[in-house]
Amino acid sequence: MAQINPDYLTHIAAELPEHLDMDEFISACQRPLRKSIRVNTLKISVADFKLIMQSKGWEFEPIPWCNEGFWVIHDEKQQPGNSVEHIQGLFYIQEASSMLPPEALFDDFNTTNLDNQSIVLDVASAPGSKTTQLAALMQNQGLLIANEYSASRVKILHANVQRMGVRQTALTHFDGKVFGEYLYEKFDAILLDAPCGGEGTVRKDVNALKNWQLDDVTDIAETQKQLIESAFLALKPGGSLVYSTCTLSQIENQQICHFIQQQYPDSVEFSPLNHLFKNSEKACTPEGFLHVWPQIFDSEGFFVAKIRKTVSVPRLKKCPKQQRNFPFVSAKAKQTEEIAEYLAKSFNINLPQQFDVMIRDDEYWLFPAQFSEFIGLMRFQRIGFKLADVLKKGFKVKHEAIIALSDFVSNQDRVIELNRSQAVEFLMGRDIPTSDIEGLDTTPAGEMIVSFHHKPLGVVKHLGHRLKNNLPRELVKDKIETI
Known part of the structure; x- marks a missing residue:
């Protein structure tokens, strides 16, 4: 049972809207969260995913604010995070409320200056749930710059971006x-x-409110003010900024939005979210912000505000010096032809x-076209994805390229579809005897793609009698659900 500091209850009771009950709030905080997932439409349709998982006994309840989001019920013995479908990026285990911010940012998609060629920034990205959701909403087009301040979490962010088949990102590691x-x-x-006090997460972390102190909240709010002003300055005139937290105190929510409005009264316009989804008005503030208390939709507590920048604002500091020694050069026409020919011949990509x-050196990479205007402006941890390494004779494709370019495969002649047990063997780093695959030609055929549910798992080398596993060592799994 959640341990809630009495000082917090006193504080939040003064902020709870009149139409909500404090006892219901406490009761909601004590209940475990419903399990929820988001289907990754970069790889599979919602309908196809539901068919696959319903055959495993899953039940789906739609999340009203996200067409790809569902509360799910499944056998308690199942561990979705260890399933083949999760490992191959067909879905993301994501709390329902956390799907709100990307939906709010894209609620007027194609009706404003936001389209598939947009340049989008995710300021605090790890572990990647919202980043990969944004990528899906952008249909893997445009440019998505994903930043993470914590060095250890950048690696997790990249792993999730790769797993979900996102290809138009550039990752940064800055405050x-x-x-x-x-x-x-x-x-x-x-x-x-924004980083926050996490008051809304008590349903999954029973200790989230155990040591709550008002001084901590006000300290975090000062950081949030600096972050929102920086983000607002980085936004183009006419663009939209979504500010969100998984906390409930107005100090970290409404007050932060009013701060930026006071700083730039002629440039800030609040975009109301009371029509974002059916019954969203139940969680809306007078300004049109979403203040989601856990008892309203039986979810985590969350706050979401959408802010439009109506006109340009003055730059606070001079333009910093250009970054030197960018390690990449554009491929020449002949080099581009050579790598394109290799991908087409080997994999029909x-x-x-x-x-x-x-x-870069002996590495070929693929960058989003819009990234060219960012070269030299700041350092990037990783841009786009690596296509292949150069060998003495030819190339060696990278796993991430096969995953990212799966929808550019022109036909399936170079793809071997595996069954579930074979997919498990592959993901555990093991070779697969060709005699186990019905109808497979046993003539050695070189590099080929293996897939499951007709979605790529990785690369093998067809040696005739077996498929040699080329899964990168760091992606080999020790435990995979076989159901």
Whole structure:
């Protein structure tokens, strides 16, 4: 049972809207969260995913604010995170309320200046639930810059971006306060899911409110003010900024939004979210912010505000010096032709046109085309994805390229579909005897793609009698659900 500091209850009782009951709030905080997932439409349709998982006994209840989101019920013995479908990125285990900020940012998609070629910033990205949701809403087009301040969490962010088949990202590792300075008015849309007190997470962390102190809340709010001002400066005029937290105190929520309005009264316009989804008005404040108390939708507590930048604002600092020694160069026409020919011949992959082939030493990479205007402005941890390494004769494709370019496969001649037990064997790093695969030609055929549910798992080398496993060592799993 959740341990809630009495001082917190006194504080929050004064902020609870009149139409909500304090006893119901406490009761909701004591209940475990419902399990929820988001279908990854970069890889599979919602209908196809539901068919697959319903055959495993899953039941689905739609989450009203996200067409791809569902509360799910399944056999308690099942561990969705260890399933083949999760490992291959068909879904993301994501709390329902956390799906709100990306939906709010894209609620007017294609009706404003926000479209598939937009440049979007996710200020605090790890572990990647909202980043990958944004990528899906952008249909893997445009440019999505995903920043994470914690060095250890950047690796987790990259792993999830790769697993979900996101290909138009550039990852950065900075304090979010620098973006207004370094990338002034560069973004069409920005998501700032700010670090916060986490009051809304008590249903999954029973100790979240055990040591709550008001001084901690006010300290965090000062950081949030700096972050929202930096994000606002990085936003283009006409663009939208979504500010969100998983906390409930107005100090970290409404007051932060009013702060930025007071700083730039002629440039800030609040975009109401009372029509974002059916019954959203139940959680709306007078300003049109979503203040989601846990008892309203039986979810985590959450806050979401959408802010439009109506006109440009002055830059606070001079433009910083350009970054030197960018390690990549554009591939020459012949080099691009060579890598394109290798991918086409080996895997029937057509190299997409909306990306730039870049080279670093003996590595070929694919960058989102819009990234060119960001070269030299700041350091990036990882841009796009690696296509292949150069060998003495030819190339060696990278796993992440196969995952990212799966929808550019022109036909299935170079793809071997596995059954569930074979997929498990592959993901555990084991070779697969060709005699186990019905109808497979046992003539050695070189590099090929293996798939499950007709979605790629990785690369093998067809040696005739067996498929040699080329899954990167760091992706090999020790435990996988076989159901």
